[in-house]
Amino acid sequence: MIDLHSHTTASDGSLSPDELVALAVSRGLEAIAITDHDTFEGYEQATPFAAKAGLELVRGIELNSRLERPGDRTRWVHILSYFPNSKPADSFVAWLRTQQAERRDRNRRLAQKLQDQGIAVTVEEVEAKGRSLAGRPHFARLLVEKGYVGNIEEAFRRYIGEDAPAFVERDSPDTPGIMRIIRDGGGVPVVAHPVRVGLPHDDAERGWLRSLKDEGLLGLEVIHSEQDASLQQYYGALAKELGLIPTGGSDFHGTIKPDIELGAGRNGNVRVPYEVLTGIKRISGEVS
Ligand code: AMP
Ligand code: ZN
Ligand code: FE
Ligand code: FE
DSSP: OEEOOBOOTTTTOSSOHHHHHHHHHHTTOSEEEEOOBTOSHHHHHHHHHHHHHTOEEEEEEEEEEEEOOTTSOOEEEEEEEEESSSOOOHHHHHHHHHHHHHHHHHHHHHHHHHHHTTOOOOHHHHHHHHGGGOOHHHHHHHHHHTTSSSSHHHHIIIIISTTSTTOOOOOOOBHHHHHHHHHHTTOEEEEOOGGGGOOOTTHHHHHHHHHHHHTTOOEEEEEETTSOHHHHHHHHHHHHHHTOEEEEEOOBOGGGSTTOBTTTBSTTOOOBOTHHHHHHHHHHHHHO
16 A cells, blocks of 8 residues: 655654654555655655665655636645656746745735734744744644644634635645646646535536646546545546546644544545556656
């Protein structure tokens, strides 16, 4: 078994890259992809540990994009990108730096908006938790620690979630735009946890994915901790129908999401066979 969606302390996971490698080995996984938000730093740090442990490590990343549809609110869509055979192009790395700067700026604006609402949270405190690429889960933990909310879920619901009063938008590319950026960079773009996009499972979702395929989309994350067996079956059939490769992973974050296990997901709902990685490698070789 493998796991193609995991996070380290380089973004908002709680395990360091070497701890994540050790966990993957102890769980008997054949391969993992590290897919931190907006950075390859965790992957790069994990590389020597994985080599020593004999674990196959795949370079991945999770990126943010905005989906604008006529008559609909803005939706925020996570796109995974895999680079199984080669390093990303210089243009991609340069673009990534703009996204990292944008994330830092978003964090400053988010801290300010919370302060405006009487919440004593500074960006320095958040960065002390999550370093410069801190994310909203770090804000959420701080809000819990300071007693403003009882748990992480409540922090998102009452303050920093998409529909909450302190939410600030990020300046992210739109979904077609990010397809071109990833493909030009040599990556394999995959729509992450499609259930979270929140489109009804009918022609709305099908049509959107089909149009995105025309822009360069190659895969769909069929298996994910937040997708139960029937949804995995549904997305598996949809991927087949649209000619997208099915991928999967737990979205492991460590103690930030304590109910999700590496290589196993939530209550064992994630089981990803090695063939899934073979599919990614094959398509990566064909398109590059
Ligand atoms: P960021 O990339 O910094 O905007 O943070 C986004 C991350 O916050 C996502 O990857 C999720 O892991 C987490 N997240 C978003 N919404 C929620 C929620 N309602 N409850 C818990 N975690 C959430
Ligand atoms: Zn995350
Ligand atoms: Fe995500
Ligand atoms: Fe993730």
